[in-house]
Amino acid sequence: MESNLDDVRKDVISCTRCELSKSRTNAVPGTGQIETGIVFIGEAPGRNEDLQGEPFVGAAGKILSEALAYAGFSREDVYITNVVKCRPPDNRRPNKQEIDSCGIYLKKELEIIKPKMICILGNTAFGSLLGGGEITKNRGKVIKRDGQLYFVTVHPAAIIYNQELRQVIKDDLKALHDILDKIKKGIKIEINE
Ligand code: SF4
Numbered sequence: 292m293e294s295n296l297d298d299v300r301k302d303v304i305s306c307t308r309c310e311l312s313k314s315r316t317n318a319v320p321g322t323g324q325i326e327t328g329i330v331f332i333g334e335a336p337g338r339n340e341d342l343q344g345e346p347f348v349g350a351a352g353k354i355l356s357e358a359l360a361y362a363g364f365s366r367e368d369v370y371i372t373n374v375v376k377c378r379p380p381d382n383r384r385p386n387k388q389e390i391d392s393c394g395i396y397l398k399k400e401l402e403i404i405k406p407k408m409i410c411i412l413g414n415t416a417f418g419s420l421l422g423g424g425e426i427t428k429n430r431g432k433v434i435k436r437d438g439q440l441y442f443v444t445v446h447p448a449a450i451i452y453n454q455e456l457r458q459v460i461k462d463d464l465k466a467l468h469d470i471l472d473k474i475k476k477g478i479k480i481e482i483n484e
Contacts, residue, residue, distance in 0.1 A: 296325070299399045303376045304344075309392035311377035311385070317344035321372025321400050328407035329369045329471070331355070332397070333446060334415035335385050341378035346371050351448040354457070355412075358447065362464035372400055374419045390419050407474070409439065410467060413446025431463050433470060434483045442467045 303320040306312060319336040322345060339349030347355050359366050375385040375393045385393075397419075401409070409420070417423040421436060421443075429443045444463035450456045473480050 296321075296400065296403055299396055299403070303396050306376070306393075306396075308395075309377075309389045311375065311379060311389055314380050315377040316341045318376050319344055319346050319373065319378075320376060320396075321370060322346060323366075323370035324368050325370050325404045327368050328404065329364075329410065330401070330404055330406040330408070331369055331371045331410045331412055332416045332420065333371070333373045333412040334448075335373050335375040335382075336378040337382055337448070338378065346373055347447070350451055351446070354447040354450045354460070358460045358464045361461040362468045364464065364468060370400075370404060370406075372397065374416050384415060390415075394419070407440065408467070408471060409441045410464075411441055411443045413444075413449065415446075417443060429483075430459075431466055432483050433480060436484075440482070442470065 300320040303318045306318055312318070319340045333347065336346060337349050337351060339352070340346055346352070356366050359369070374397060375389050376396060379385050379389070411417050411420055414424070414426055417426045417429070421434060421441060423429060426443055426445065430445065432443055434441045434443065444467075445456050445460055447460060450460060470480050
């Protein structure tokens with residue numbers, strides 16, 4: 292039987308596939324609207340997300356919501372998820388084993404949603420999805436890989452430590468909004484293969 296996002300959500304909530312299940316308060320499945328086909332992927336839940344069981348509800352979530360609104364997106368119209376669904380202790384970066392263990396859920400989410408565009412938020416998602424290292428050179432660009440379009444920008448949490456990036460993520464998401472508009476109208480966009 293084909294799984295749907297509710298099944299994925301249930302599986303995530305009860306998952307014990309990696310060590311992060313031992314230290315989490317709540318697993319944090321993806322959430323949001325899938326009809327628009329726009330998916331944002333971050334790194335992992337933080338403290339507030341762990342407490343509430345929802346992605347991007349803390350300080351980084353506020354920055355993301357602000358940037359989405361600035362760019363003309365409604366947060367309710369996009370799907371938001373993370374590479375890893377449980378909070379790593381002390382907000383450390385998830386390790387390879389955790390990313391690999393949790394990858395089945397992200398893969399299922401993407402298989403079900405079949406996104407028109409995946410917006411990669413930060414280095415961990417960039418490395419996990421496209422094998423990229425430093426996002427600086429690819430920020431603000433559309434990349435096509437195996438028929439899937441990706442757009443790359445910084446992680447909202449990076450803005451907490453570097454306020455200069457606050458406008459960067461806003462401008463990037465505005466550019467993404469314009470790109471999606473062009474795609475809708477059949478206007479050619481610049482794609483990096
Ligand atoms: S991080 Fe992912 S794989 Fe690890 S326990 Fe949580 S849901 Fe399962």
